[in-house]
Amino acid sequence: MTLWCGDYGEYVKEFPTVHPITLFDPLSDAKALRIAMKGFGTDEQSIINILCKRSNAQRQVIAEMYHKEFGRDLIADLKSELSGDFEELIVGLMMPKDKYLAKHLRKAIKGVGTSEDVLVEILCAYSYDELMKIAATYNSMYGKSLNDDIKEDTSGSFRRFLLNTLKKCTDSVMDGGENTYHSARAQEEARILFKAGEGQIGTDENAFVDILGFAAQRRRQTSVIFQEYTKISGKTMEQAITSEMSGVILNGLLDIVKIIRNRPAFFAERLELAMKGLGTNDDALIRIIVSRCEIDLVNTKVEYERVYHKTLHSSVESETSGDYKRALLALIGPPSFSSEVATPLFYL
Template structure:
């Protein structure tokens, strides 16, 4: 049984040809004098990758002796301003800030920790850890430990360790053994042996885990998600389900998060911005497809119904719908 690795198609790809100097000149012109040409700003920044935007910022400073981000902030307001600042932040630094803010102050936003820590590769987590350390002079692991507890804490520490096998080599016998071990650690005993779930879900490669989930269902007649819901609760349940769902279908996992950020009373703009900015260079095409099939409306229509003005236009440009 072979598992094709999930296809990933971005909506923001490197501009080619790319002329950071010409882009810097367009942005300067858009912000100089009376009034701001928001359309020109969106046309440039929403059609460049994060790496290219950072090059434009360097060029902007070289040409005009001014900080592009500061100029954008002084010329824009509200969610449009927040979106542009997010787009101009180096990605590892952006993730580090989001994690830090999720743990700052009273209470912890576990959803943000889950979204970032449960879906990143080893290399990405290592880069985020370095960025976290250089921004806050503290280790991400120590902050995670201080802000979480119990099974959820162990899950976060394991993921922060970035030690997952990423070989994509599969072994049906190991998958069977792991499925049996999970069954014995959960449904076949009184109480739950959390460490077995932690070990299997945080160590095995994604293709191998797909096989483990399949074996688990073959042994029990039901999905492993049902076992997690029965055996765990609260943040631990949410974290383990996130690991499983993002391994099964990462695009569907992110489509669900996008829907959650917009449904109900008011929009969680911080989540919406983070999800669009970080996924548009990875797999936004697949996320849009999953969104449409799951919710019966396009992601573009959901954004149109929930956002307005230049903020809406810029989000639509990032998801390739302008």
């Protein structure tokens, strides 16, 4: 897969760290997992070797085979044998991606307080088709629509922004897909944003929300809007938003700008924040690595090293321990990119 990257002004090829294995034998894997969990003690390394080295689709087949062969639920057995962050990581790997992300959206909305950053991370980093699948799964799992829960637990411009991410963009620019653009339209929208912010006293937040709320569905168009805005005002979009907004809508809009400019760099920053300072935000660390390892985690590793001058592998190694650490490192892959991509720059 390729993705338009505003920072580089070109398409970026996405590289995962976890791939489906070619010689896949789900019955053998199911038997090995049963042996690892049967009797006294648990062979955690065998669980890591199997589940961290299979694609999500292959893990679903293993779970089906496990039930067929032993009449047992694999996830239930894993929960009974594992604990703590290691359990959270392994059980997360066993969930289909749409269910996993729906679970985290629910937790972000209905947990203690609302985790606005998690809502933006998920709703702005995936395509519209992926979001519709996640939203349908959310409805199936919780008996309530994602839209309704967002309406109940958020407010103001931030609520409008999130709801826009779940609407289908009807802009004619989208006829050619998310990576198409129209220069004249971008200039017009940049002028609208300037007039809504710097060009008047006060700020029309809805103008920003209504244009940037659809950014993930029209990535290249939005990237051109950023360029046109700088030509008009002399400021970057980040500078304009920071001077005009505050609170959760400020953070939400800044995040979508980061995602459009360089999505792997956005996730690299999130991973650094999860490990920076006292204590580790294991919930964020697990969520990002589990959800991105089959999409673009190699790209994120490259950006992490470029920005922070250390490898993601070394950071995780120093911040975690035990089976949890070994499982995370298995998903992240080697510190070097040479075995994963032909060139560490990988920009087309």
